[in-house]
Every structure is written in structure tokens, then in C-alpha cells.
Amino acid sequence: MKIGLIKEGKNLPDKRAPFTPKQLSYLSEKYQGSLSFYVESSPFRCFSDEEYIQEGIEVVGDISFCDLLMGVKEVPASQLIPDKTYIFFSHTIKEQAQNRGLLQEILKKNITLIDYEVLKDENGNRTVAFGHWAGIVGAYNGLWAYGKKSGLFDLKRALDCFDKEELDQELLKVQLPPIKIVVTGTGRVGKGVEEILDQIGIRKVGPKELLLQYFDEPVFSKLSTEEYYRRKTDGGYDREEFYTFPDKYESHFLKFAEVSDILMAASYWDPKAPKLFDMEDISSDEFSISVIADITCDINGSIPTTVRTTSTLSPIYDIDRDTFQVLSAFGKQNSISVMAIDNLPTELPRNATEDFGNQLIGNFIPELLKEESRILDRATITKKGDLTIEFIYLKDYVTTTED
Structure with missing residues (x-):
């Protein structure tokens, strides 16, 4: 052959x-x-x-x-x-x-x-699968975007790093305030995200801790679907039922959006499943997320702000919280910055x-x-x-x- x-x-x-x-x-x-x-x-x-x-x-x-x-x-x-x-x-x-x-x-x-x-x-x-590397690059890009948006640090783009070793050196520059990062997904992609967050020394906490406690350091929590989906009829959750009949469930994610600063979305999404939130939700003063690294990159999928993909050359666009219009990257201080590159592993090829x-x-x-x-x-x-x-x-x- x-x-x-x-x-x-x-x-x-x-x-x-x-x-x-x-x-x-x-x-x-x-x-x-x-x-x-x-x-x-x-x-x-x-x-x-x-x-x-x-x-x-x-x-x-x-x-x-x-x-x-x-x-x-x-x-x-x-x-x-x-x-x-x-x-x-x-x-x-x-x-x-x-x-x-x-x-x-x-x-x-x-x-x-x-x-x-x-x-x-x-x-x-x-x-x-390339999922592990999508998670690594997606998490890095999420941190890069937060650094640009906040002005706290400036990382080299992942695609400008020769390999993972050089990217690791860039991560030494990351200096985060006591923010909260929420990660969805426990598979290959989610593990890649967690590898990066662990590497820069961000403490992992449980979902309830993320929701209820104050921290004087940056923390992250990795959610399984059980944490943010519930059955419509009684609020329960059954893993097998959810993956077989996702339309029987509704999202309970907003409580995490109210306390988190960065969302790294790394969970596979079934089109029959509910979205994590509605576009209208981002206009609420209680919606605290300002940077979304949508590693899943499903257009109009689980993350409503992912209205289009981005590219390695133009990795970010913003969504206006009031008009829901697409803005240029970091276009307004209070807009939501979205990273939705659909071929993330090519940045560490x-x-x-x-x-x-x-x-x-x-x-x-x-x-x-x-x-x-x-x-x-x-x-x-x-x-x-x-x-x-x-x-x-x-x-x-x-x-x-x-x-």
C-alpha cells in the first residue's frame, strides 16, 4: 500500500x-x-x-x-x-x-x-485525537487574552513559540490577581487545560468552593456536566440519561458565570443539549466572565457568544454586553473577549x-x-x-x- x-x-x-x-x-x-x-x-x-x-x-x-x-x-x-x-x-x-x-x-x-x-x-x-494539544494551546490563549485585556502581563503568541518548551518559558510571565477560572470538560481537552493551569501554580478548588468562598489567590474549578446541567422535571442528574436524552436537561451554569472571570470551555457538546447560557444573560451586571476561551469552538453551540470562529492571525473578537454586536478585539473595557480558534493545535504543530x-x-x-x-x-x-x-x-x- x-x-x-x-x-x-x-x-x-x-x-x-x-x-x-x-x-x-x-x-x-x-x-x-x-x-x-x-x-x-x-x-x-x-x-x-x-x-x-x-x-x-x-x-x-x-x-x-x-x-x-x-x-x-x-x-x-x-x-x-x-x-x-x-x-x-x-x-x-x-x-x-x-x-x-x-x-x-x-x-x-x-x-x-x-x-x-x-x-x-x-x-x-x-x-x-489532537484534543490534549487543543486544551494546552486553548488555555494558553485564554491567559494571553486576559493579559492583553487587563494589561497585567504580555505573553508571546503560542504560534510564535517554536515548541512547548518555549511556551513553558512564556508562562513564567503570568501574574494573576485573585480571579476565578471555570473550566468545563473532563476529557482530553480538559486535561490539557488543567495541565497549563497547574503549571502556572493556580490552585484547583471544588465547584462548591468556587461558588461560595473568597480567595486571596487565583483559583480554578473543573466542572463535569453534572455540575451545570439538571433534569427539567426534578432537578436531578443521571449521566447515562443525559448523554442519551440531553434535551431532557436544562443549564444551571449561570451561578458559575456570576463568580468567575474566565471561562475555558473544553467540553464536547451535543446539539440537542441546552446551551450553557443565553446571549441575553451577558447583559446582566451579575455576569462576571470577561474572557471566554471557547476551545470546543461550536458556532452558535454551547457558548452563545461564539458567533463565528477566529483564526491564528486574528484570535480574538469582542461581544458587546448590551447590543450583542461583534466588536474588534478588546474593543470596550466591559465587553466580553472571545477566543474561538478552530485549529488550536496548529499553534504548537x-x-x-x-x-x-x-x-x-x-x-x-x-x-x-x-x-x-x-x-x-x-x-x-x-x-x-x-x-x-x-x-x-x-x-x-x-x-x-x-x-
Whole structure:
């Protein structure tokens, strides 16, 4: 099997890759005779063409001879090669309107699409993800934004750091007053956020402590869904029921918004679940949050102030508390500053690529070598131009022409 690493085509191009040069060298040697690897030349990738060449990997201008094409972000519809097998994050399984055209083109071009997001083990756990690095960069960016907004400290942008080691040195500059930070999410992303907050010495407290106690130092609390969702009928909570029937629940998050200064949103959100708060709530004098790092980055999703994504070049916009209009970054002293970059790990691309590549080596490559793989079958959205049984629910999504 010939496997090609494609040049990222989205604008702005993502700097990540599925594998580092050393990882491809390792795979080429281990699976010699079964798998061969090629890299499409790219001026944007965090690892240069020369770094791959030095590891003995062939860099090519035309990748169309490969059997499997591996990328990271969505491939622009115009760049899709017909009759090929691709694997990348397609962002279509939630029926995202912005990628409907992409999935339509995939079907039209007779393409087989595997999606990293639905690569799961037999217990339903995801086996490959960038979530940890999204949490790390998202938390850093949240602190960067607070520093800019308050004028208390000035950090280098994460994307200007060569790697995590340099970012760690920047974090030494953080000097926070006795503020409260609320974090949603206990998975990979939430753990990445917590790693950064721990690193700068912010004390972790329980949700009740955050709500009820005064502190003379900065603190944070990490919330599970049980802390801010409750059943509509009786105020109770059942984890299995919530994830199966989230529409039976309502948000109880405002009590945290009344005491917190920064929100770092790192929890997966089901569109059927209630939003954490309503846009109208931010106009209340009791809504204390002034910086939101929305790492989940669902447009009009769990965080109503996330009305659009931001980019690595323009990472912040503000929301006016009274008019709910979008303002320029840090446009008013009392506005809410929102960070909603949708590809956060690309700001530390070398570290993120290495971690992701290790996950692929352990969990994806072995499945490729199997004659039959249930794991790959379940992660295949389209097969030779048709939706698979697992994803037949997307039929109306791809046949609809309007949002």
C-alpha cells in the first residue's frame, strides 16, 4: 500500500501533519514490503520537505499515485482526487452546514472517506485525537487574552513559540490577581487545560468552593456536566440519561458565570443539549466572565457568544454586553473577549504532530494491515461514493441544498 501525506489545502493552511519525519522513517523500516510512504511537498508544514528527505522519505509534487491519502483538516472540495481513499477530520458527522458541499463532492467523486473523529476502540473510546494539544494551546490563549485585556502581563503568541518548551518559558510571565477560572470538560481537552493551569501554580478548588468562598489567590474549578446541567422535571442528574436524552436537561451554569472571570470551555457538546447560557444573560451586571476561551469552538453551540470562529492571525473578537454586536478585539473595557480558534493545535504543530503520529502508529496503522477491520469500517463515512450504513443518517444532510 502506498500512503501519501497530503499538503494541507485550507486557507490559512494548517501546519500539522499526520506523522513526523522520524515516525515515517520508523514505519518505512518496520513495514518494509507492506507499506511505503510519500510526502507531498508543502511550504507551510511545520516539518520542512528537507527534514523528510533527510529521513529517507520521498517528497513529491504529485501525490495522486498513492492508495491512501492522509491529511489533517478538511480537504477543499476542488482539491479532492476522484476514486481515492482519504482520511482526515471532515467535520461532517454533526451535519455541519459549512462542510455539506465537501461531503457532496466526496460522494460525487466516488471517494472513500475515513474520519479520524470516529476511529474508536471496541469500547467506543476515540483512539486518535489532537484534543490534549487543543486544551494546552486553548488555555494558553485564554491567559494571553486576559493579559492583553487587563494589561497585567504580555505573553508571546503560542504560534510564535517554536515548541512547548518555549511556551513553558512564556508562562513564567503570568501574574494573576485573585480571579476565578471555570473550566468545563473532563476529557482530553480538559486535561490539557488543567495541565497549563497547574503549571502556572493556580490552585484547583471544588465547584462548591468556587461558588461560595473568597480567595486571596487565583483559583480554578473543573466542572463535569453534572455540575451545570439538571433534569427539567426534578432537578436531578443521571449521566447515562443525559448523554442519551440531553434535551431532557436544562443549564444551571449561570451561578458559575456570576463568580468567575474566565471561562475555558473544553467540553464536547451535543446539539440537542441546552446551551450553557443565553446571549441575553451577558447583559446582566451579575455576569462576571470577561474572557471566554471557547476551545470546543461550536458556532452558535454551547457558548452563545461564539458567533463565528477566529483564526491564528486574528484570535480574538469582542461581544458587546448590551447590543450583542461583534466588536474588534478588546474593543470596550466591559465587553466580553472571545477566543474561538478552530485549529488550536496548529499553534504548537511539531508537538501536536508527534503526539498524533504516535497515536496513529499504535491504533491506526495496525488496523490498515488487517484483512478486515471493524474499527476502520465503523470510521468510514463514505465508501466508493456512497454513504455507509453507519452514516446513512447523513442522507438528508447531503441532499439538502439550503441551510
